[in-house]
Amino acid sequence: xxxxxxxxxxxxxxxxxxxxxxxxxxxxxxxxxxxxxxxxxxxxxxxxxxxxxxxxxxxxxxxxxxxxxxxxxxxxxxxxxxxxxxxxxxxxxxxxxxxxxxxxxxxxxxxxxxxxxxxxxxxxxxxxxxxxx
Amino acid sequence: xxxxxxxxxxxxxxxxxxxxxxxxxxxxxxxxxxxxxxxxxxxxxxxxxxxxxxxxxxxxxxxxxxxxxxxxxxxxxxxxxxxxxxxxxxxxxxxxxxxxxxxxxxxxx
Numbered sequence: 001x002x003x004x005x006x007x008x009x010x011x012x013x014x015x016x017x018x019x020x021x022x023x024x025x026x027x028x029x030x031x032x033x034x035x036x037x038x039x040x041x042x043x044x045x046x047x048x049x050x051x052x053x054x055x056x057x058x059x060x061x062x063x064x065x066x067x068x069x070x071x072x073x074x075x076x077x078x079x080x081x082x083x084x085x086x087x088x089x090x091x092x093x094x095x096x097x098x099x100x101x102x103x104x105x106x107x108x109x110x111x112x113x114x115x116x117x118x119x120x121x122x123x124x125x126x127x128x129x130x131x132x133x
Numbered sequence: 134x135x136x137x138x139x140x141x142x143x144x145x146x147x148x149x150x151x152x153x154x155x156x157x158x159x160x161x162x163x164x165x166x167x168x169x170x171x172x173x174x175x176x177x178x179x180x181x182x183x184x185x186x187x188x189x190x191x192x193x194x195x196x197x198x199x200x201x202x203x204x205x206x207x208x209x210x211x212x213x214x215x216x217x218x219x220x221x222x223x224x225x226x227x228x229x230x231x232x233x234x235x236x237x238x239x240x241x242x
Binding site: 006009010011012013014016017018020021024037040041043044045048070072075076077079080081082083084085086087088089090092093094096097104108111112115116119 | 143144147148149150151152154155158170173174176177178181189192193194196197198199200201202203204205206207210224227228231232233234235236238239
């Protein structure tokens with residue numbers, strides 16, 4: 001965990017948070033957050049699958065990435081800051097406060113389904129490319 | 134607060150939130166991420182209703198970058214290899230815990 005890695009994670013985090021903030025200027029708050037969360041989940045799916053493939057690669061044993069986690073700047077930095085659990089929790093808590101229980105479950109279901117599908121889609125892209133002859 | 138001060142504050146808060154989450158998650162694993170997500174949601178609930186500049190710098194940048202949704206998924210995949218129920222419990226606990234924490238924060242303001 002070098003200073004250089006920490007700096008890369010910090011810079012990527014600023015870019016991710018700025019992208020999430022910028023999405024709120026284009027879309028209504030709840031939809032903007034959903035888009036940011038889904039994009040972050042596609043990228044983290046792609047990143048983790050790519051990392052796993054590189055670790056298993058027998059072709060480049062000297063150069064393959066042997067670290068247990070994907071690129072910290074992309075995974076923890078950009079994707080981590082692009083997505084936000086606190087903003088989602090505040091959104092759901094506000095709906096609860098207004099007595100909109102049905103809206104809470106609808107957003108919860110939509111967010112979990114969309115983020116899971118996005119993660120799987122990101123992984124599938126890497127796996128499908130790896131399967132090509 | 135001027136636009137420049139908000140922009141500088143945004144960058145510092147987002148960088149600090151991201152690095153803190155990265156360090157805690159590396160040190161404590163899924164428990165660290167759970168702790169970060171719940172405490173961040175509580176703090177954001179407390180901040181609700183404050184001025185636009187404070188909410189943008191501390192809420193959107195600092196606490197937004199501190200907490201994460203994308204980080205849950207790789208951790209859940211790893212937990213699911215040990216036990217699918219453990220992964221399901223981790224995701225459920227994170228979402229319900231964070232929402233309850235945000236609601237608790239909101240109720241205190």
